[in-house]
Each structure stands twice: as structure tokens, then as C-alpha cells.
Amino acid sequence: MRYHIDTIPVWDAMKLNGECPLCALRRKVELMDVDRYLGASVMEPDTRIQVNEKGFCQRHHKMLTEKKNKLGHALMCHTHLKTTMKKAFSAFDTAKDGARKESGAPLMKRMMGKAGGKEDILRAAKQLREMGSTCILCDSIDENMQRYAYTFLHLYQNDSAFRRAFAASRGVCLPDAALLMEMAACEMSGQMLKDLIEDLCNATAASLVKLEGDLEGFTLKFDYRNADKPWGDSRDALERTVTKLRSWCIGEEPNPK
Ligand SMILES: [Zn+2]
Ligand SMILES: [Zn+2]
Structure with a gap:
């Protein structure tokens, strides 16, 4: 894989003589990115689609909150919420179907764990967990x-x-x-x-x-x-x-x- 080479920031980070030059670089990128996502670039359709899809992790929600641009933060959250609702509703349907399947199955099948409904519930849980673990930042x-x-x-x-x-x-x-x-x-x-x-x-x-x-x-x-x-x-x-x-x-x- 080829990457664009930018040696000056790496040398600068090394000269800080801290515990980790890469951590210094990561923090720089993070601070710039948080500003960027509350700035104009977030209105670009491409970025918007990705924000809607992925949202932000807890750490980055906290950082966005500290920036005191509640409107920008809320606008991104609103469209991300709408995208997530669709996915969540589909997971809820899967879970409810599973529960129905489970309760309607004959006792023997349920006792042997062969009613098949629990798999659906676990699949829905997995989908919900994945929805909460993506972060565009x-x-x-x-x-x-x-x-x-x-x-x-x-x-x-x-x-x-x-x-x-x-x-x-x-x-x-x-x-x-x-x-x-x-x-x-x-x-x-x-x-x-x-x-x-x-x-x-x-x-x-x-x-x-x-x-x-x-x-x-x-x-x-x-x-x-x-x-x-x-x-x-x-x-x-x-x-x-x-x-x-x-x-x-x-x-x-x-x-x-
Ligand atoms: Zn590090
Ligand atoms: Zn994050």
C-alpha cells in the first residue's frame, strides 16, 4: 500500500521526546478532526452520509460536546438518529419474531433449544451492538x-x-x-x-x-x-x-x- 508521505509532523513528534510520538500525532489529528466535523466539511454530502451511517463513539461525543457547537452536534445526531432508527426497528422486528417463534414452539423443541427463536434474538442483539460501536472519527x-x-x-x-x-x-x-x-x-x-x-x-x-x-x-x-x-x-x-x-x-x- 502506498501512502502520502509527510515527514515534518513525524519528526516534530519525535522531537517532543515524550512517551510516544505516534500518540502525539494521533492527538493532533483527533483535535483537528473534531473541529472539522463541527465545521463546514460536515455539510458535504459524502461526509454527511458517513456520519449518518457510523455516528460517533462516547469519547468523541464528549469531545464534540466540549466544543460548544450544540446546533452542529444536534444536526449530525438528528440525521444519524433517523438512519439508526431504521436499523434498530429492523433488529427489533427480528427479536420479536424470534420471541414469537420461541413461545409458539412445542415444549419439547423449546426444552431441547431447537425452537430457533433465540438465534434471532441473539442476531438482533449483535446488530444493535454493532450499531453502537461505529465511529466516523x-x-x-x-x-x-x-x-x-x-x-x-x-x-x-x-x-x-x-x-x-x-x-x-x-x-x-x-x-x-x-x-x-x-x-x-x-x-x-x-x-x-x-x-x-x-x-x-x-x-x-x-x-x-x-x-x-x-x-x-x-x-x-x-x-x-x-x-x-x-x-x-x-x-x-x-x-x-x-x-x-x-x-x-x-x-x-x-x-x-
Ligand atoms: Zn502511542
Ligand atoms: Zn470515536
């Missing part, structure tokens, strides 16, 4: 992150300064380690692949070890006997640990204002 962010992961590996292969910077960095968070590994397995081979995987694993492992110590230091500060003990790097150890394990979601914004 998450999809858009994921697409952008594929492109950034590709660019990241392109830089690693073509820019020795980037290679050195990555080897000396704190690596990446675990979900983004997976992203880079998957992309590297598709796009790279031989010695370069070996170097990348080693740098990725070693830098990330060293960072995990450091975090473990920092986080322990943080917990020890809650003991009054350690009141005078210096904080060292422990002050934001909890936020940095969460970033490393789950990708950035709490603590200071990964990108400077």
Missing part, C-alpha cells in the same frame, strides 16, 4: 495513523538522524508498538527490519522499566515518612504509565500549545 483517525506509521518507517529507513533519535527515545506506547510492527512486517525486510524491531523493542522496554520505578516512587510519596524524599521523575508517572500502556488519554496534552 475513530475511523478517520485510524486511517491517518496508518499513513503516519508508514511515514515513520519511511523516515527510519531513509534518515539516519531519525534512526538515532528513535533508538535513543522512550520508544512508543504498546498499542502503537503493535501498529508499527504490523506495518513493518508488511513494508520492510532484512537487516533494516531487524534494526527497526530491535530499536522499537529495546527503547520501549527500557521506558517500561523506567516507568515502573517512577510509578513506584509516586506511590511511595503518599507515605508521610517519604514527604522529604525528592520527586525525581515521579510527579507525572501515573499519566505517563497510562499513556505507555493504553496510548495517550490523560495528563498533559502531548503537543505543546
Whole structure:
């Protein structure tokens, strides 16, 4: 797969020297996308159709709410609601049909679990669950992150300064380690692949070890006997640990204002 290469943002993210440069990129994309969806682009028919179909996840509804454009948010919700109602009504019909089938079946069949109605109910439940798990913003962010992961590996292969910077960095968070590994397995081979995987694993492992110590230091500060003990790097150890394990979601914004 070919992606458009845009190296400057990736280099910028690396220079932040945080727990994960890809998390910094993801956050940048996310903030831009949230603005975009409340702006003019959402009125484009193509985007509108996708919003109607997919809607937004809880996290992104929250972010949209914080933007204080209730009208824009409500307009998108309204058409998404209308699309979802159609699907939900069809799932309700399936569930009701199943329940009817189940209750009308002879006792023996029901006892043997062969009335067939429960399958319909479970199918309806699955449809409802799927309706609640799509998000156009998450999809858009994921697409952008594929492109950034590709660019990241392109830089690693073509820019020795980037290679050195990555080897000396704190690596990446675990979900983004997976992203880079998957992309590297598709796009790279031989010695370069070996170097990348080693740098990725070693830098990330060293960072995990450091975090473990920092986080322990943080917990020890809650003991009054350690009141005078210096904080060292422990002050934001909890936020940095969460970033490393789950990708950035709490603590200071990964990108400077
Ligand atoms: Zn990350
Ligand atoms: Zn989302």
C-alpha cells in the first residue's frame, strides 16, 4: 500500500521526546478532526452520509460536546438518529419474531433449544451492538495513523538522524508498538527490519522499566515518612504509565500549545 508521505509532523513528534510520538500525532489529528466535523466539511454530502451511517463513539461525543457547537452536534445526531432508527426497528422486528417463534414452539423443541427463536434474538442483539460501536472519527483517525506509521518507517529507513533519535527515545506506547510492527512486517525486510524491531523493542522496554520505578516512587510519596524524599521523575508517572500502556488519554496534552 502506498501512502502520502509527510515527514515534518513525524519528526516534530519525535522531537517532543515524550512517551510516544505516534500518540502525539494521533492527538493532533483527533483535535483537528473534531473541529472539522463541527465545521463546514460536515455539510458535504459524502461526509454527511458517513456520519449518518457510523455516528460517533462516547469519547468523541464528549469531545464534540466540549466544543460548544450544540446546533452542529444536534444536526449530525438528528440525521444519524433517523438512519439508526431504521436499523434498530429492523433488529427489533427480528427479536420479536424470534420471541414469537420461541413461545409458539412445542415444549419439547423449546426444552431441547431447537425452537430457533433465540438465534434471532441473539442476531438482533449483535446488530444493535454493532450499531453502537461505529465511529466516523475513530475511523478517520485510524486511517491517518496508518499513513503516519508508514511515514515513520519511511523516515527510519531513509534518515539516519531519525534512526538515532528513535533508538535513543522512550520508544512508543504498546498499542502503537503493535501498529508499527504490523506495518513493518508488511513494508520492510532484512537487516533494516531487524534494526527497526530491535530499536522499537529495546527503547520501549527500557521506558517500561523506567516507568515502573517512577510509578513506584509516586506511590511511595503518599507515605508521610517519604514527604522529604525528592520527586525525581515521579510527579507525572501515573499519566505517563497510562499513556505507555493504553496510548495517550490523560495528563498533559502531548503537543505543546
Ligand atoms: Zn502511542
Ligand atoms: Zn470515536
